[in-house]
Amino acid sequence: AGNPYAAGGGAPEVWAIGLRNPYRASFDTETGDLIIADVGQGEVEEIDIVPAGVGGLNFGWPLREGTQPYEGGANSASFTGPVTDYPHGTGPYRGNSVTGGYVYRGDIAALDGHYVFADFVRGNIWSIPVEYLDPARPVPAPGLIHRNQDFTPDAGAIGNVSSFGVDRRGALYIVDYGGEIFRIEAE
Numbered sequence: 001a002g003n004p005y006a007a008g009g010g011a012p013e014v015w016a017i018g019l020r021n022p023y024r025a026s027f028d029t030e031t032g033d034l035i036i037a038d039v040g041q042g043e044v045e046e047i048d049i050v051p052a053g054v055g056g057l058n059f060g061w062p063l064r065e066g067t068q069p070y071e072g073g074a075n076s077a078s079f080t081g082p083v084t085d086y087p088h089g090t091g092p093y094r095g096n097s098v099t100g101g102y103v104y105r106g107d108i109a110a111l112d113g114h115y116v117f118a119d120f121v122r123g124n125i126w127s128i129p130v131e132y133l134d135p136a137r138p139v140p141a142p143g144l145i146h147r148n149q150d151f152t153p154d155a156g157a158i159g160n161v162s163s164f165g166v167d168r169r170g171a172l173y174i175v176d177y178g179g180e181i182f183r184i185e186a187e
Helices: none
Strands: 022-027 034-038 044-050 084-087 098-103 114-119 125-129 161-166 172-176 181-183
Touching (some): 022 098, 044 098, 098 161
Antiparallel strands (some): 022 034, 034 044, 098 114
């Protein structure tokens, strides 16, 4: 009933517009907010948030990619900005294809309340405290916490991160494209 397009003005199954290629979305179990990883086209990957109970947001694609205009597009006050984005390329705060994750609500105190996500191509894994997820003040890539060393497995190697998961106790799992599943545990 809360869908803004249910009574007209758009397809009734649509909740938000202006996303290019959402690749994994999850709800924060504490707030109900929907967090969406949106794969960019030319230069930028982004993370977007839909606060609980809010619908009809426009994230700007194809006129905007992350916080940047895309191919001559323009920003508009009607667009909802990303909460963070990162540029394409190599290095600890770059990548080429975002994979969305989850807000961690498990037993590791230092990770509690952090949204964890990755880049499929470059293998970078990051977290960001959920209290920083504000489209009015997007966090630039260097503000992300680079987690590759923190999440180094005891056996095997995390390859292309294709998905994340959580269990009933809040434990976080990383799934790589090769079919391996890794559980994040306290040291």
